[in-house]
Every structure is written in structure tokens, then in C-alpha cells.
Amino acid sequence: MKQQPPPPPLPQSQPPSLSGGGGSAGADSEVTAIAGTVSSRPPLYPKPKTPSFDKDRDYIGFATLPEQVHRKSVKRGFEFTMMVVGESGLGKSTLINSLFLGDLYKNRQLPNVEERIEKTTRVEKKTMDIEERGVRLRLTVVDTPGFGDAINCEDSWRVCTQYIDEQFRQYFTDESGLNRRNIQDNRVHCCLYFVPPWGHSLRQMDLDLIRRLHRKVNIVLVIGKADCLNKGEVRKLKERILQDLEDNHIQLYQFPECDSDEDDDFKQQDRELKASIPFAVVGSNTILEVAGKKVRGRQYPWGVVNVEDAEHSDFIKLRTFLISTHMQDLKDTTQDVHYENFRAQCISQISQHALRERGKLKRDSISSTNGFDAAISETDRLLLQKDEEIRRMQDMLTQMQEKLKQTHLMEMKKNDSVIDV
């Protein structure tokens, strides 16, 4: 049963009126109120309006559900963990500081050459609690100093994958436990992978590592220190990188499809973001004054690189995507795809282990009964078979979901073109 309100109900922002009489807040008074807000004080987070009973007889009121969710999310606050991977000298720390306007690496001591060769890759975790317009975020940046410095890359790789798996395992333990109300989510929601600008494409070691990571974590590829490349060079490098990824069947984090009912501005922004992958970025913690305006930039004899100028680098696109538009989706994809994969593996390991244990116990108990072993191995086989079937069905479901999405997209495009005509 679909209900659509025939007479346009008033928007939510009218004052709540529980009583039967009075209170007909018209469009005029509403506009005034909003104008007042704009001019008088800075808005906190765009707070949902007080749900109020609508006099309209055809209005039930559950349209406020998204706002109820919104409200709760603000109260709860947010968590986000980002891993930064790439050899030293690519501007990782500077970029993180530029992204979050912080100074996470205040007391950093750069290691000398000997230390770099001897030392193994470490994991360095920094957490900061930041607040913006009433929205609280606990941001964790996982850095891997020493990455790629040692002669043997295997070590660096293991450190990354192990860290990610450990967080998943911890979450799995917490989630299986009894007190689940305050589980801290330390899972890595995104891996910023830095590619040097001076190569011609991805190196074999990049491909090898990305291949180990791409089913565990959302990888976002970034070309560091891109101010040493001119526009043409950036374009070429991006093309080659994308080609390499395709040839090697590597899936970076996939932007979700834009909904057909999004406004045009959002769609346009989404297209621009997608077209910029991998992001070629420049970071800077130096504030320069250009034409009377203060900007984060880098001063060269031939001019100033304005980090936040879209003509100069993709920094602002990376920030928009990573923080303002897709942070929640990165979290959801971590939960729904990467963590679920990990969990499925865990469960299958556990049940196989349990079966073996039981089998051993059984064999000890009656070494004579041959039928017993046969029965165990038979049920083992059956269980494995069913596991396989479930896995297969999951694949099918994913495919069909993809298909539905595609149909939806085609639908959208068709609608678009109709509008164009």
C-alpha cells in the first residue's frame, strides 16, 4: 500500500503544536526564521527540526525517521581509522596534517640511514578527538614508518596485513562476546596507498602489496608530491596506473553509484571525483599569502602551488571524497564486505577445527568401530559441501544485486536523456 500525500504538507520546520487549535505557521514566517539563522549565528551541525504533528490528515509522521537516525548519530559520535601506506619521502605525514588540519607528527624524528636499514617496519597509531559543528569524530591514523626502507619488502607487507587482520579478529571477539554495547571499532576503514610520482606506473612491489590488501581493506590510491608533474604527465601516469590495475584484476575501493534522485550538483561532483582517481595530491603545512588570501601552499621560484586549488592538485577532491561525501560508505563497506569476508573465514576455520577435535575424541574412544570414522568423514564432507553451496549462493546474490543496480542505472540514464530532449 503506497500512500502519497495529495495536498502538499508543510515542511518540518514549523513549531510543534500538539494542541488542536491555532498555530498556522505559514511560509512567510518560516523564511524569516531561516534568514534570521543565516545572518545571526553560525549553524551547528545541520540539526533536524523538532518533529511536529502535521495538521494534514494524510500525514502519519514516520518521515522523520531519517532525522531520528541523524540525531542519534550526532549524540553517539563517529569513529574512523585510516591506514597510510607508502615508502618514506612521499609526503604522507604532511598530507594527513593538511587533510585534518592537525599536527599529528609534531615531534617526529626522522631516522638516519642505518636505522632505516636495520629497523623493521613498525605500526604507529595516533588518535585524535576532533569536533566540527557539534559533530565529534575520533580519528585514528595508522602509519607504517620504515615501510619499504628495509631490503626485504615481505616484512613491510606482513606488518600491514597483520595489523588489519588483528583489528578484525578483535572486533570478531568483541562482537561474539556478551557486552556489545560499547565496542570500539578499530577496524581499518580505508588505506591511503601512496604511489611515487617519479615512476612511470605502478611498480611490481606496489602491485604485489595491493593484491594482498585489496580484499581486506578499501584502498584509495594517491600519487604523492604531484607538484613535480605537469598536467600532461599527471594524466599519463593516471592512465597507466588504471591500466595496470585492470590488467592485474585489482579492485580499489569502488564508489557507490549515485542515486537517480540526487540533485544535479551532487551528481556532477560525484562524476568529477570518480574521474580523478587516482588522486594526484600535494600537501603543505605552510600558510602563504596569495593575492591577500591565506592559503596552504608551496613557494617555488616560478610560482606558488595552492594546495586547495583544484587546478593545481586533486587535494581538495581527495578531501571532499574521503571526508565529506564517502566516509560513511567507507565504514559501511568495511563492515559489510571486508569484515564479513574475514568473519566467514573465521567461522569456517572454527567449525573445521571443532570437527577435527571431535573426530579425534571419537577415534580414541572406539578405535575398533570402523563405521564411526566413516560416519564422521561423511558428515565432514556434507558440511563442507553445504559451506560450498552457501558460498556459491552468496556469489549469486551479489551478482543479482549488481544486476539490479545496473538496471536501476540504465533506468536513470534513460530518464536523464528524456529530460535532455
Added chain:
Amino acid sequence: MKQQPPPPPLPQSQPPSLSGGGGSAGADSEVTAIAGTVSSRPPLYPKPKTPSFDKDRDYIGFATLPEQVHRKSVKRGFEFTMMVVGESGLGKSTLINSLFLGDLYKNRQLPNVEERIEKTTRVEKKTMDIEERGVRLRLTVVDTPGFGDAINCEDSWRVCTQYIDEQFRQYFTDESGLNRRNIQDNRVHCCLYFVPPWGHSLRQMDLDLIRRLHRKVNIVLVIGKADCLNKGEVRKLKERILQDLEDNHIQLYQFPECDSDEDDDFKQQDRELKASIPFAVVGSNTILEVAGKKVRGRQYPWGVVNVEDAEHSDFIKLRTFLISTHMQDLKDTTQDVHYENFRAQCISQISQHALRERGKLKRDSISSTNGFDAAISETDRLLLQKDEEIRRMQDMLTQMQEKLKQTHLMEMKKNDSVIDV
């Protein structure tokens, strides 16, 4: 590290500008835009604005996180299940229809006396998909016809508690399974418990049942057919009921505390709602015209009861609370409190059972071949569980196939109509 933007940044609604230059949408143009929306077309759900990069150097951008959550929740849609409990004749069906403006009980046949005595309490589940301002809700109402009609109340009670437990158990199975992406949440999020208006307070049977339910489900107490009570009588009945609940240490659903930073209107509304518990309601599916306005009401020789007039009954308060302000909290409380309680019991039972099994197996291992049976029954259980999961996935596949077909059909129809034009 707390960051508060010192210069007031512009609100989110300005057009997105990824590029460095231009685009200074002032306050004036914004107000005009909003006024335009008000006058021209009805707003869908209050959609979060396109997140756009703020030129302000001190703005990171994660303040859009609640909007990202908002957007996703709208895409996903909502589910809500309500159980309605109370003996017949208290206006349960009428109230549900009045609340959701539907006609869930169109073809209802009232049972005769004999049927009422013979029949045991049944569970009747009705689901409707409704949409309001772009927000989709799958509403399930679980009715218990025959409740309290039989001579032995124990039967009615068992039906209610069993139903709630079964839904929890199903969710527990689903949540423990491998494919968790599309779990349907059929748990009972709220129990509307109807008290007759003609008693002097709660009866012993009310207290007994509520005591069995209050740790399993959010109970919302409602005095049905309250139009047979005058204001003084309503007040007295409410007082006595609350006293009874307190004396018997029964906890109905607790309104969460209002945040200190909520606006005054919201706080005032919250206070009014809290002060009205238990809600004394009147439902009606009859539309009457009073002073030129159409209202849901009941015509008496001495006047018209306007269901939606706060002076006449608490109906509008109940609806505001149940749907517009606290529906999400009812769901969250179900998940965080009632379901977690159930889950903890389950886990403790399972581990106790496993311990016993293993002990038995060890004891038997030396003496006889009994352990064999235990092992078989355990693997049997595992196999059954997997079968159940496969069945569930099959259902999902069928549903999706159906959906795909539907989309395809619609597509075809659309094409047809385009050709017609």
C-alpha cells in the same frame, strides 16, 4: 584536540564548488532558494544538502557525517514491528488504523461467543509497505485476536511471550549465520498494551502479563476508548495505574532523557509526552466535518469527539511519540537491551549444553560407544543449521528474481508508453 571554527562558515546549502575560484553564494540567494521550495512544490524527506567544500581554511568537512548516515538510512528504508495486546472491544484495530491511516482490518470477521470461548489466542501478522515524503517504512502489526477471551489467561500470555522469543531466536540464528547482509528484522519493537477504561486501575491479570513482558519488549500502556471518561476520571485512572506499576516494580518503556542542547520546543514537547503516560486514547475511522474542517471523530448527541484534538484525547501525543519522535529509539532499545538480554541467555544455554555434551562424551569414551551418538547429533544440528541458511538464501534469491522481473516489466511498459507518445 577540539576544533571550533572561529569565523562562522557558510551553511551547507551553498552549491558545491570544487574549483578554486568563484562561487560566493551569499545569505540572500540562499533565502530565496528556500522560499522557492516552500511555495513551489512539497518537499520530500528533508534531504541533506550536497556536501561541498568550504573555502574556510579551518573546516575539515566531517560535519557532514550525520547527513551521510541520514542519506543511507533513506536509501535502505525502515522496518518497524508493533504488537497490539488487549482483550477485544477496546478499539485496538480502530486505533491502529487511525495511527497509520490505513485499513489493516478491512475484511475482519468478528467471532461469535462460542468461537470466542473455544478458540485459543492466535497471532495475526499484517505487513504493509508505506511511503511518506520519500521515506519507506515496512510496518508490521502483530495482533492477538482472541486474547483474554478464553477462560484460561495463561494461554493468551504464552502466545505473546512465545512470539516475541521466536523472533529473537530467528534473529539470533540469522545474525550468527554467514550471510548477514539482508537480515529481516522481525523483532517486536513495541507492545501497545490496552487497558480498559472501565476499571479503577490495572487488574491482577494485567499486572501478571506485563510482568512477563516488560523485560522482553518495550511496553507502551494505552487506555482504550477513553471517550467514556471525563477529564477528572482520566487523571485519576492514570495516577492509580502509575502507582500500581511502581508498587509492582514494573518498568514500561523509558523515554530517553532529552539532551540539554535540544531546542526549547523539543524539550517542551518531550515533557508533555512524558506527562501523558499512560496515553488515554480514542480512535476513529469516521471522517466528520466540524466547523468546515474534516476531522477523524466520533459523533455523540452531546458533541463530537475530535480524535486529533489534544483536549479530547492523547491520541495525537501517542502518535507523535510512537512515530515521529521515538520510533528509532524503540528500535534501538529493542536491539541494545531486550535482544542483548535474550542473546546472553542463549549463549549461556549453548555453552552449558556444550560443556555437558563434552563431559558426557569423555565419560562415555572409555566405556561404550555412546559418544558416537552425541557427535552425530551435534553434526546433525550443524547440518540442520546450514540447511536453514540455504533455505533462507533461496528465499532471498527468489525475491530478488521477482524484483528483477518487476523492474524489467516496468521498463517494458515505460518503453511502450514512450512509443505511444
